[in-house]
Amino acid sequence: MTARPSPTSTLDGGPAGRGNTRIGVVTFPGSLDDRDTQRAIRRAGAEPVALWHRDKDLKQVDAVVLPGGFSYGDYLRAGAISRFSPVMETLIDQARAGLPVLGICNGFQVLTEAHLLPGAMLGNNHLHFICREQKLRVENAETAWTADYTAGQEIHIPLKNMDGRYVADERTLDMLEAEGRVAFRYLGMNPNGSLRDIAGITNEAGNVVGLMPHPEHAVEPGIGTGGTDGLGFFTSILKKLVNL
Amino acid sequence: MARVVVDVMLKPEILDPQGQAVQRALPRLGFDGISDVRQGKRFELEIDGPVDDAALDRVRKLAETFLANTVIEDFTVKVES
Numbered sequence: 113m114t115a116r117p118s119p120t121s122t123l124d125g126g127p128a129g130r131g132n133t134r135i136g137v138v139t140f141p142g143s144l145d146d147r148d149t150q151r152a153i154r155r156a157g158a159e160p161v162a163l164w165h166r167d168k169d170l171k172q173v174d175a176v177v178l179p180g181g182f183s184y185g186d187y188l189r190a191g192a193i194s195r196f197s198p199v200m201e202t203l204i205d206q207a208r209a210g211l212p213v214l215g216i217c218n219g220f221q222v223l224t225e226a227h228l229l230p231g232a233m234l235g236n237n238h239l240h241f242i243c244r245e246q247k248l249r250v251e252n253a254e255t256a257w258t259a260d261y262t263a264g265q266e267i268h269i270p271l272k273n274m275d276g277r278y279v280a281d282e283r284t285l286d287m288l289e290a291e292g293r294v295a296f297r298y299l300g301m302n303p304n305g306s307l308r309d310i311a312g313i314t315n316e317a318g319n320v321v322g323l324m325p326h327p328e329h330a331v332e333p334g335i336g337t338g339g340t341d342g343l344g345f346f347t348s349i350l351k352k353l354v355n356l
Numbered sequence: 357m358a359r360v361v362v363d364v365m366l367k368p369e370i371l372d373p374q375g376q377a378v379q380r381a382l383p384r385l386g387f388d389g390i391s392d393v394r395q396g397k398r399f400e401l402e403i404d405g406p407v408d409d410a411a412l413d414r415v416r417k418l419a420e421t422f423l424a425n426t427v428i429e430d431f432t433v434k435v436e437s
Binding site: 188189192196224225230231232234235236237238239277279280281305 | 366369370371373374377422423425427428
């Protein structure tokens with residue numbers, strides 16, 4: 113590669129002065145999107161730090177992304193085994209103490225299994241794997257991971273999953289709605305039977321966010337959806353960390 | 357050595373599309389008169405030592421924290437003789 117379209121596409125840094133914000137990406141056995149997530153973090157101008165599922169050490173990162181994939185083969189339930197991995201012991205404590213954590217797809221499943229987010233993920237209601245470009249509405253633009261969007265904004269990012277059906281009891285769903293904790297909703301069609309078209313949610317504090325679709329696959333022109341609608345997740349967290 | 361069985365089922369209010377798919381296939385196979393099917397998981401645990409109350413408590417703890425996700429699933433524990 114000889115031509116680089118912009119300074120943000122450099123692989124080993126990012127815009128001057130922001131490269132020292134460090135965002136961890138956990139790799140579990142069966143993680144698939146850890147490298148794409150690292151790339152998205154770099155594109156946003158932060159430094160990705162590889163974290164390993166068997167290592168309790170979070171390497172003093174400023175935030176963590178749990179990436180997509182099929183960690184531990186999704187055996188038992190998606191995320192059920194990963195949730196007890198050594199890295200999660202530290203992560204659960206630190207997330208409760210305010211560490212920003214984003215769970216994408218399998219990462220979202222891990223966060224619900226860890227009870228950092230309410231509800232649970234089940235198999236798609238149509239029983240098929242689904243892979244499509246999905247329209248979402250950003251419902252909450254005040255979380256650590258969505259501040260670069262505006263409430264009500266519509267974005268297109270890829271969706272690809274087997275176990276994407278978000279479920280929770282009515283009381284929990286009503287609470288999420290009342291507290292503005294439904295962060296993203298599916299638009300156009302509900303691809304997996306998720307209750308109330310919920311595509312992603314946030315915890316009460318807004319530091320832990322999980323969603324099924326994949327923002328890390330929509331961060332540069334010409335790849336994935338061809339748009340950059342997903343980049344805002346990574347620029348949101350970067351701005352938040354820089355402005356602390 | 358004794359066997360303890362943990363059965364895990366989706367809660368009644370949770371949609372079970374796999375069970376529905378099984379149920380819909382039944383008439384085609386000549387099995388009539390079955391109006392609903394729900395699919396669950398069965399775990400057979402071989403326990404070292406006596407299966408006393410303490411051992412069963414440990415199994416219940418294991419089922420509650422790991423084998424079942426009690427947000428969406430119920431479980432039962434029984435000793436198999």
